[in-house]
Amino acid sequence: xxxxxxxxxxxxxxxxxxxxxxxxxFREMLGGLVTAPFRKLKSGNGSQTLWALSDINxxxxxxxxxxxxxxxxxxxxxxxxxxxxxTKPTTGEVELFGRIGSLLEVxxxxxxxxxxxxxxxxxxxxxxxxxxxxxxxxxxxxxxSELEKFIETSVKWYSSGMYVRLAFSVAAHxxxxxxxxxxxxxxxxxxxxxxxxxxxxxxxxxxxxxxFVSHDMAAITRLCRRVVLLENGVVSFDGEAREVxxxxxSSSLKTGALKEWTNQHDAPGDQVxxxxxxxxxxxxxxxxxxxxxxxxxGIEIAYDVLAxxxxxxxxxxxxxxxxxxxxxxxxxxxxxxxxxxxxxTYTSTVQIPGNLLAEGSxxxxxxxxxxxPATVLHAQERNAVAFQVVDGPAGDSARGDYIGPMPGxxxxxxxxxxxxxxxxxxxNVQSPTxxxxx
Amino acid sequence: MDLQTSKAPSPKLPHxxxxxxxxxxxxxxxxxxxxxxxxxxxxxxxxAGVQLxxxxxxxxxxxxxxxxxxxxxxxxxxxxxGVAWVIIQPLLTVLIFTLVFNxxxxxxxxxLPYPLFALSGLLLWLFFANAVTNSTHSLVSxxxxxxxxxxxxxxxPAASVGAGLVDLSVAxxxxxxxxxxxxxxxTLQILLLPIFVLMMAxxxxxxxxFAAAVTVKYRDLRHALxxxxxxxxxxxxxxxxxxxxxxxWKWLVTINPVAGIIEGFRAAITGQxxxxxxxxxxxxxxLAVLASAIYVFRRFEDTFxxxx
Numbered sequence: 001x002x003x004x005x006x007x008x009x010x011x012x013x014x015x016x017x018x019x020x021x022x023x024x025x026f027r028e029m030l031g032g033l034v035t036a037p038f039r040k041l042k043s044g045n046g047s048q049t050l051w052a053l054s055d056i057n058x059x060x061x062x063x064x065x066x067x068x069x070x071x072x073x074x075x076x077x078x079x080x081x082x083x084x085x086x087t088k089p090t091t092g093e094v095e096l097f098g099r100i101g102s103l104l105e106v107x108x109x110x111x112x113x114x115x116x117x118x119x120x121x122x123x124x125x126x127x128x129x130x131x132x133x134x135x136x137x138x139x140x141x142x143x144x145s146e147l148e149k150f151i152e153t154s155v156k157w158y159s160s161g162m163y164v165r166l167a168f169s170v171a172a173h174x175x176x177x178x179x180x181x182x183x184x185x186x187x188x189x190x191x192x193x194x195x196x197x198x199x200x201x202x203x204x205x206x207x208x209x210x211x212f213v214s215h216d217m218a219a220i221t222r223l224c225r226r227v228v229l230l231e232n233g234v235v236s237f238d239g240e241a242r243e244v245x246x247x248x249x250s251s252s253l254k255t256g257a258l259k260e261w262t263n264q265h266d267a268p269g270d271q272v273x274x275x276x277x278x279x280x281x282x283x284x285x286x287x288x289x290x291x292x293x294x295x296x297x298g299i300e301i302a303y304d305v306l307a308x309x310x311x312x313x314x315x316x317x318x319x320x321x322x323x324x325x326x327x328x329x330x331x332x333x334x335x336x337x338x339x340x341x342x343x344x345t346y347t348s349t350v351q352i353p354g355n356l357l358a359e360g361s362x363x364x365x366x367x368x369x370x371x372x373p374a375t376v377l378h379a380q381e382r383n384a385v386a387f388q389v390v391d392g393p394a395g396d397s398a399r400g401d402y403i404g405p406m407p408g409x410x411x412x413x414x415x416x417x418x419x420x421x422x423x424x425x426x427x428n429v430q431s432p433t434x435x436x437x438x
Numbered sequence: 439m440d441l442q443t444s445k446a447p448s449p450k451l452p453h454x455x456x457x458x459x460x461x462x463x464x465x466x467x468x469x470x471x472x473x474x475x476x477x478x479x480x481x482x483x484x485x486a487g488v489q490l491x492x493x494x495x496x497x498x499x500x501x502x503x504x505x506x507x508x509x510x511x512x513x514x515x516x517x518x519x520g521v522a523w524v525i526i527q528p529l530l531t532v533l534i535f536t537l538v539f540n541x542x543x544x545x546x547x548x549x550l551p552y553p554l555f556a557l558s559g560l561l562l563w564l565f566f567a568n569a570v571t572n573s574t575h576s577l578v579s580x581x582x583x584x585x586x587x588x589x590x591x592x593x594x595p596a597a598s599v600g601a602g603l604v605d606l607s608v609a610x611x612x613x614x615x616x617x618x619x620x621x622x623x624x625t626l627q628i629l630l631l632p633i634f635v636l637m638m639a640x641x642x643x644x645x646x647x648f649a650a651a652v653t654v655k656y657r658d659l660r661h662a663l664x665x666x667x668x669x670x671x672x673x674x675x676x677x678x679x680x681x682x683x684x685x686x687w688k689w690l691v692t693i694n695p696v697a698g699i700i701e702g703f704r705a706a707i708t709g710q711x712x713x714x715x716x717x718x719x720x721x722x723x724x725l726a727v728l729a730s731a732i733y734v735f736r737r738f739e740d741t742f743x744x745x746x
Contacts, residue, residue, distance in 0.1 A: 010483075014744060085481060085588035087743040094481040104586045111508055113515040118508075125504040126587055154515070 003097060004178050004209040005060040005083065010092035012053040012078050012233075052078040053089070053233045062098070062177075063207040065200070067220040067241065069248050070230035076213045079230070080104060080182050083211065098209065101127065101176025107167035112156035116147055116166055119155055123170045137173045145169035172199050178209045197223070197404045217245050218359045221390040222403055242390055246290040249388050257289035259384050264304060269379030272310050273368045277302040278384040280364070281349070293355065293391045293398075293411065299364055300349040303379065309340045310370045312378065314348045317365040318357070326357065326409050330369075338372070355398055355413035358406065359391045488736045491590075498590050505597035509572075510604055524608045528564055532557045535677045547679050550708055551620045557613055558704045559676040562634070565606040566642045566696065567667050572598035573646030574663055577654050581746040591739050592732070595650040599643045606635065613707065625709035634703040637724055641695055644728035651731075651738040654746050676700060695720040695727070 053075045060066055070076050081087045083094060084102030109126035110119050120141055124134040134141075142151055145166045147158075155163055172195070181200070200210055200223065214220055220227060220241065227244035229237040237244050258279040261267035267274040279287045281298045291297045299316050317328035329350050364387075367380040395401050398413040482489075514520045532553055539545040540552035547555040573595030577584065580594050617624060653659045674696040675683070683691055691697045698713070698720025705712050 081585075081743065082481065085479070086585060088481065088740040089483045091483045091485060093483060093486075096479045096481070098478075100479070102587060108586045109583055111512060113512050114508065118511065122504050122508055125501045126583065126589060128589070131500045131503075 002062045003059055003095075004062040004064070005058070005097075005211070006095040007056050007058040007083075008093050008095070010053060010056040010079075010082060010089045010094060011051060012075075012082060012087070013090040014050045014052050051233050053082070056092070056233075056235055058228065058235065058238070060209060060211070062209055063204075064226060065204050065210045065212065065224050067224035067227040067244075068211060068213045068230060069215070069217070069220060069227060069244065074230040075233040076230055077104075077182060078233075080180050080211065080213055084180050096178060098177030099128075100178045100180070101171075101174040102180040102182075103171050104180070104182045106164055106171070108171075110155060110163070110167060113154055115154055116142075116145075116151040116158075119166065120170055123167070124173075127171065127174055128176075129174060141169045141173050144172060168195060176208070178211070179203055180211045180213075182213045194404050201403050217249065217361070217388055218390065219405075221245055221392060222359070222399075223393070225393065242290055242292070242392065245388065245390060246288070249289045257385055257387050258287050259381070267304075267379075268381045269303070269368070272305070272307045272370070272376075273312055273378040274304050274306065275301065275366065275368070275379050275381055275384075276304055276345070278364070278366050278381065280385050280387045283351075289387050291357075291387055291389045293357070293359055293389050294396065294413075295354045296351055297354075298349040298351050299366070299385065300347060301366055301368075302345065302347045303368060304345055305341050305343050308343060310378070311336075311338050311372055312341050313369045313371065314350075315367045315369055316350055317367075319363050319365065320358075320409055321361045324409060326362070356410060357389045358409055358411040359389045361386065361388050484740050488733060490732065490736060495590050495592065498593065501589055502593045502596060502600065505593055506600035506604075509597050509601035513601065521608060524605045525612050528557060528560050528609050529612060531560055531564070535560070539677060545678055545682070548681075550622075554613075554616050554620050554622060554708070555679070555704070556677050557616055558707050559674075559700050561606065561609055561613055562638050562700050562703050563671055563674065563676045563696070564609075565602050566638055567671065568605070569599040569602035569639070569642035570646045570649060571663060571667065572602065573642070574649040574653050575660065576646075577650045577742065578657070578660075578746060584746050585743045591742055592647065592735060595646045596643060599639055599646055602642070603635070603639055617707065622708060624707065627706045627709050627712075629706075630712075631703065631706040634699050634706060637695075637699045637721060638703070640728050641699065641724045644724065644731040646731075647735045648727075648731040651735045654738065654742050670694075670696065674700060692716060692719060693723065695723040699724075 056075075056079065068076050068079065078087075080102065081104070082089050083096070084100060084104065086102075086104070107123070109123040111122065114122065120138065121131070121134055124141075125131065142148055145162075145168075147162060147166055150158065150162065155166065158166070179200075181196075197219070200212070203210060204223075212220070212224065224241050226239065227241045228235055229244045229248050237247050258277070260277045261275060264274055264276070267276055269275055277300075279300050280289065280291065281300050282288050282291075283296055283298070288297070301314050301316070303314070305312065314331045315328060318326040320326060331348055331350070363383045364385045365380070365382045366384040368378045370376050370378060391397050391399060393403070398411045399406055514523065517523065519526065535556045536553045539556070545552065576594045576598045577591065583594075584591060614624075649659055649663065671677075673690060674694055675691065676696075680688075680691055680697065680701065698716040702712055702717045702720075704710070
């Protein structure tokens with residue numbers, strides 16, 4: 001595989017701190033001239049500096065679609081800025097093989113007072129297109145934006161949706177060999193995000209190289225085979241998408257895949273039952289924060305029963321990121337149904353089948369109830385566990401070969417049947433007969 | 439049956455965008471016109487020092503055109519009188535100076551009527567002053583571009599100068615009209631006029647590049663600039679002739695490139711004789727200013743995105 005991007009020991013230092021927030025005033029500079037010879041002796045290096053990136057080494061092959069993830073301030077944007085030549089590395093160097101296009105924002109170079117037509121040319125030129133190239137693609141760009149009627153109108157009169165559409169149309173026709181995208185997917189409505197993803201897929205299918213920075217773990221795992229995790233300016237993990245996302249989530253989710261109460265007194269519950277441990281586990285019994293959409297997994301609840309005579313029912317409720325409750329499940333297994341559970345330590349696990357949940361971040365609320373003589377809530381822990389359901393590019397999940405965002409809170413893999421009357425090869429007449437007529 | 443299904447057109451999922459995005463041909467990508475620089479780029483660190491990289495400026499030349507066009511268009515959008523301001527501004531300025539220096543002070547300007555004398559100086563001066571002012575502010579007001587996409591940053595101040603040139607050529611019509619009014623016959627010397635306009639543009643670019651680069655980091659220059667510009671105007675023979683300058687200050691006029699350029703410009707219009715030595719000194723100083731400004735600009739350029 002040929003190399004598209006080669007990053008060699010790249011570091012980037014920013015000066016920060018109270019007196020020198022980026023720019024200074026003349027007075028400070030003049031004062032600085034006097035004290036400069038002494039300052040080096042005094043402070044050395046580093047007291048007012050921040051290493052946004054330190055010693056980054058990466059090699060990205062042509063045609064690779066690589067995701068870059070990390071917490072805010074981990075250096076993702078700095079890395080993209082260096083690669084797109086907006087800023088220079090403090091040390092190290094980068095080699096790029098191919099025409100570069102970077103989309104660090106939507107509508108780069110747009111001026112509100114100019115018309116749509118004028119902005120297409122201006123923005124196109126700023127993004128690196130030749131004038132002839134823009135002229136040739138002009139009609140296509142306008143058609144793609146669906147703004148034919150408004151192309152002679154100043155863009156400041158555009159709605160935000162129209163603005164984004166025009167801006168993206170220009171960017172979509174940039175046709176770089178190496179594309180860098182920074183969270184552009186975060187803006188715009190679903191339809192726009194869709195166009196972005198389609199565009200990325202088209203570029204990928206043509207064997208172009210894409211670097212994609214995002215906080216959207218679902219999009220990252222869906223699109224990328226390789227993901228780079230940046231932490232505090234260093235590459236902390238570089239590898240298979242799901243593995244890296246798993247690492248990232250385990251360090252970032254406030255609620256993890258496992259919650260434990262070592263001390264019974266602190267554990268949620270009453271004098272009847274107390275929770276001791278809740279975890280998300282694979283069918284092999286391994287605790288995991290990342291669940292393959294195709295695989296079954298379990299929520300395991302360990303709890304202490306402290307009093308006699310209660311027919312306890314463990315309950316798990318699932319919520320997605322928007323706070324929508326997907327469903328709740330109660331322990332209805334026949335051997336314990338309506339049976340009092342004697343004091344002791346219990347572990348109950350509910351199996352969630354594969355191909356049921358949609359991808360995304362989910363949290364589980366866990367409770368223990370009893371229904372006789374009346375419904376009593378003995379123990380409850382909201383946001384007990386959190387995990388990520390991820391899809392991959394393999395094509396055997398419910399999404400098939402489609403890579404865009406799929407709406408819906410569940411994602412069952414359902415059986416489809418198609419019947420047809422095969423047309424005879426010599427007949428060109430299309431006769432749309434339904435299966436029932438044959 | 440299965441085969442038939444898979445042969446059917448791709449499902450009616452909103453995939454239509456895909457077809458339109460796909461490039462027409464491979465030639466779009468392997469654009470023969472694209473120089474090798476576009477295919478392979480080596481990003482060096484700040485420590486690697488200043489690279490003038492003039493070839494890159496040539497490669498991006500169309501962008502200069504679009505940025506200049508933008509500056510011109512934006513300036514007169516949503517104005518009542520639009521481009522008329524290009525005429526009105528020098529006209530009013532000349533009226534004021536004529537009133538003060540011709541009616542009140544009675545300044546001696548030789549064979550030239552004062553309004554014509556003043557306008558020939560003011561046109562070029564206003565071009566210089568506006569170009570320097572606009573380019574000084576240009577980088578900071580285009581911060582959103584500088585932090586988001588790469589292109590030679592030099593083009594932002596350069597576009598301000600370019601837009602000023604267009605204004606100047608429109609305002610020049612006013613000067614021609616005034617020449618006719620006073621019956622001043624244009625001579626063949628007018629053919630040398632572009633030389634002085636070009637010199638002034640290069641000087642404005644030099645000063646503008648320097649001031650723009652410095653302003654990114656030290657914002658105070660924006661506040662100091664109006665005074666510097668005003669002082670510079672009074673130190674140059676824009677509204678008064680060099681003849682009124684006391685002998686002991688003459689050296690100041692000699693080393694002030696604006697003086698030599700404006701006098702050359704004036705001579706080209708009115709057919710008076712050229713002071714070639716003074717013009718040559720101005721040219722040398724202009725080129726020196728421009729060269730050092732380009733160097734300083736390149737030096738500061740690497741950190742623009744970080745500090746703007």
